Amino acid sequence: MVKLIDQEGRRVLQPDLCVIGAGSAGLSVASIAASLGASVVLIEKNRMGGDCLNVGCVPSKALIAAALHARNMREAGNFGIGGGEPTVDFAKVHAHVKDAIAAIAPMDSVERYRALGVSVVEGEARFTDSHTVVVEDQVIQARRFVIATGSRPAIPPIPGLEQVPYLTNETIFDLTEKPEHLVVIGGGAVGVEIAQAYRLLGLQVTILEAGERLLAQEDPEMAHVVDQALRSDGVAVRTGASIDRIEPAKAGGVGVVLSSGETIEGSHLLVATGRKPVVNGIGLEVADIASDASGILVDKGLRTSNRRVYAIGDCAGGAAAGLRFTHVANHHAGLVIRNALFRLPVRVGKAPIPRVTYTAPELASVGLTEAQARDQHGAIRILRWAFADNDRAHTERRTEGHVKAVVTSRGKILGCSIAGAHAGELIMPWVLAISRGMKVSQLAGLIYPYPTFSEVTKSAAVEFLKPSAQNPWVRRLVSLVRRMG
Structure with a gap:
């Protein structure tokens, strides 16, 4: 230099x-x-290290890990192990989050x-x-x-917002005391991840989403799995929630006034309405x-x-x-x-980009959704396989969710979404298949270890081949071979 x-x-x-x-x-x-x-x-x-290390990916996943341990304690009785409602020390949860950041920071x-x-x-x-x-x-x-x-963080121009204290992903991980009621504005990936994590840690949580559903960028069928999981955990999900203004609450905290006139009061407010x-x-x-x-x-x-x-x-x-x-x-x-x-030519946008929402269950996607595929390709086939039909899922009592693959009539893979346990890991064979132009039959032909969650990929892929078993020519061939001894 x-x-x-x-x-x-x-x-x-x-x-x-x-x-x-x-x-x-x-x-x-x-x-x-x-x-x-x-x-x-x-x-x-x-x-x-930027946002990912300090206020984004790393601290959020550390928080989620703590939340999942709390959930596991509540569910331990299902496995014959004494558990029950956990005692959550928020100062120590905060310390765990900071420890995760500190462990990775030397690399950056x-x-x-x-x-x-x-x-x-x-x-x-x-x-x-x-x-x-x-x-x-x-x-x-x-x-x-x-x-x-x-x-x-992109902060929406909501009247009164600047007059009350609010949190974003840049500040929420600094909390060392338990909020009584966290109100989350925004039902995207960040909003639902943090909402569920805090709910599993014992908070009252409300999500306010202006749209008609959570995770609007995802396939509605798959986003519904996450929506139902949040509601089952006790998160109050309010979709179609148009906010008129925000004001200080009389008892402290904040009040979110909806266009209907209803006021949602909370001790803390998280704004998770995207990024700029x-x-x-x-x-x-x-x-x-x-x-x-x-x-x-x-x-x-x-x-x-x-x-x-x-x-x-x-x-x-x-x-x-x-x-x-x-x-x-x-x-x-x-x-x-x-x-x-x-000086090699490059082109952004060619590689398939997977995305994961780290809820429980996780939601992972790559390629086109069903609606996008129908719009671009017309006639398509949808392949599904439920986690409830996977043996490993039953051993771990994680049977919610399913795989949904979108393919052409000839088996070209256009996209895949997985809502279920370990979806973020399970999406990778589909990413590889799309990037390498593999047919879904090639995924079906691989040998998967048993019993593993990865078998949901094989099972979904095999669904593409099932109509062939009903083909009269195939059945005649089988009959002919059988007669030949």
Whole structure:
């Protein structure tokens, strides 16, 4: 890396790659590029690891793990083991969440990345022209830039919201005392995950969703499984809940006033109404980088309107808009490495992207939903298999849910959704099959260990072959072979 001093006495770095943002996307790009021998500058103004490590994926899954242990204690009697209602120490739950973050943090730390050969600059980055970024008294003039500034909670313009204390995913994991009644605005993945987790930890929880159902992006049939699970756990689910305003409650806490006039009072309010890209304050305009509400506009190769600059992860809009997952950010990182360092053509959007809602039961999906498949392909076949027909599910008393695969008449797999135990793990054979163009009959032909939950995939796939058993030509062939002895 070339290092100079400019006329103002500032240090000038001239690396191969400058990455703005040390979340999942930025860390992936920086580590891969450095391992390949490229000189890399990585800029971060807050905490290394970004939202995923500090306020997103990691703490939420740690909280869910605690909640599931509480559920298991309640259900232990079903297995002949003494259990009952658990005693939940919220300070210790909080400590468990922080311990999980602390255990992973060294992998994302400044020290580790400097040891990898990355020049980590702590501070706020801002473009000053199309090929220069300034961080306090340092100037970076890189061959290529990668913007990976992530996203933040999208706060809806509800009257009165700013006049009451409210939580987002960035603050809820700091709670050390048990809320009496958590009101959640938003029935997407974040809202339902946190709502169920806190309910299993013994709280009163209400979800307010403006739409007609929870998890609107998912197949309605599969989202219904999660909806019923939440209701069974005791979460008060209110769909079609139009909010008029929010006001302080007389007894403390907050009151959410619905358009019907009804008021839902809670001790704490969580706003989980989606996320918005972080694009302001980094000088996009002076660098000739276009953006809109979806984020920084990129083409299929993740390049912005400034050909020197890429945008990846949650902040990327345009051709990359709408898929705000950590694994998508990591996928973007790999594409940028191929294009920026090796000049290989890349195309975002080709790979099937799985998504998981970490409720109990989990809901995992990849590819098209039934409605999308019918719209795009016309005649299709739906293959289902219930967890209640899986032997391992019965041994663990986890029989709720089912597999739903969408295929063409010739067996091409268009999509799959799984609502059930370990769905996030079970979706992967379907991801592989779609990405490699496998037929559903090939999934049916694999050998699956018994007894495992993975057999639900085989069972669903075998459903595609059952009509063949009724084919008169097949039956005649079997009869002929039988007569031949």
